[in-house]
Amino acid sequence: MPRSIQEVLAPQTVHHAIAQIQLPGTSLSRLFGWHLAGTNKTRQSGRNFSYDIFDNTRLVATGRVPGQANSRQAAQSVSAVGGTFPRAAETIPLLDEELLNRRDIGGPSTQLDHRGESFVTRQEAYLAQRFANLIEFQTAAMIRGTYSYDEVGDELRHSFAAGETSIDLQIPAGNKDSLDMLGDGDIISALWSNAGTDIPLQVQNINAALVEKTGLGLAHVVLTGTAWQYVINNTKVQTLGGSDNVPFESLRRVGPGEFSAVLRAIPWVTFHVIDYGLRVFDGSSVTYTKLIEDDHAAFFPEVSPRWVQYLEGSEVYAYAFPTHDPSGWELCAVHNGIPALYTPDAMAYGQIA
Secondary structure: OOOOHHHHOOOOOOOOOOOOOOOOOOHHHHHOOOOOOOOOEEEOOOOEEEEEEOOOOOOOOOOOOOOOOOOOOOOOOOEEEEEEOOEEEEEEEEEHHHHOOOEOOOOOOOOEOHHHHHHHHHHHHHHHHHHHHHHHHHHHHHHHOOEEEEEEOOEEEEEOOOOOEEEOOOOOHHHEEOOOOOOOOOOOOOOOOOOOOOHHHHHHHHHHHHHHHHOOOOOEEEEOHHHHHHHHOOHHHHHHHOOOOOOEEEEEEEEOOEEEEEEOOOOOOEEEEEOOEEEEEOOOOEEEEEOOOOOEEEEEOOOOOOOEEEEEEEEEEEEEEEEOOOOEEEEEEEEEEEEEEOOHHHOEEEEOO
16 A cells, blocks of 8 residues: 655664665766856856857968959858757745654664755755756757757657757758768768678768868767677777777776777777666657667767857756745756757767667
8 A cells, every 4th residue: 555755754763765766877968068067058148049150261362463452252151040948947845744754764763854854955956866867868969969849738848859849959961860971972881780881981981071061070979888889899890909909998987877988999089888868758758768879879079168068048046945834845946058059060960770
């Protein structure tokens, strides 16, 4: 028979508290430097965001013979991108009647939780986790190039692609799937699930395409453990790494759901292997979804505000206030923000299997 929260937390002998689910990772938002304590972010006032695009040029200055007037050139064009910040706002109500009459979570033994401090602290952490998860989801959506939501009453249900309203992150079609990035043929012309595919050559070609399109070279590849197995079992990767060696130069665990590696065959690129996911809307229900798909990989340069940054609106804060009759507290948090892909050509999300 189900028990109420008051019954569960009534004073009794308890050894410790456990969490049956490890805290979801924030590896993607940390990689881009805009996790909750990150610095790769900027704030704009209001509920709308905008930024201008003024590109550099690769054109060479026009030569002129002596005694002639200067060659006249049109001014460099300027374009603008704008939109409305996605908004998240949540409140957790807590009643003093409950806070003052329950034991400390995890013990000790029969003592009451003094003024509910342990319970309140954990609820604050829980609320922060939900907003950290939102930023992590948004980062994955930016990488995939698909971010949408459904509006149900006054709620917005976040989704990668199943929502009714889509946010265009402007990643070119050629930077997705088979990666025809330069318009002269698919770079991923053979899938990585085929052990005979020349993965190092494809990675080198992605680097060359990024340099040509943005001036920024490839530095990071993000994929799942399933895709990582394709890489380390690849014939060309093993051959270039040396038949007597493991194919990777370094391999280290970063968190429960992530490790990073550098291949001997491609030592100038860091591979980030991420297997965790979040519960997001899939068009019909909220379900567990991996942030990076097993059959895809993301390719992008060293992270810099020069090409990518997180934009925050005016409402980014957490607070609490007392309530009366019945007395208690409400824990609240509000967040307006979205990743800004200043240079959409710098992100590629390819189908590798």
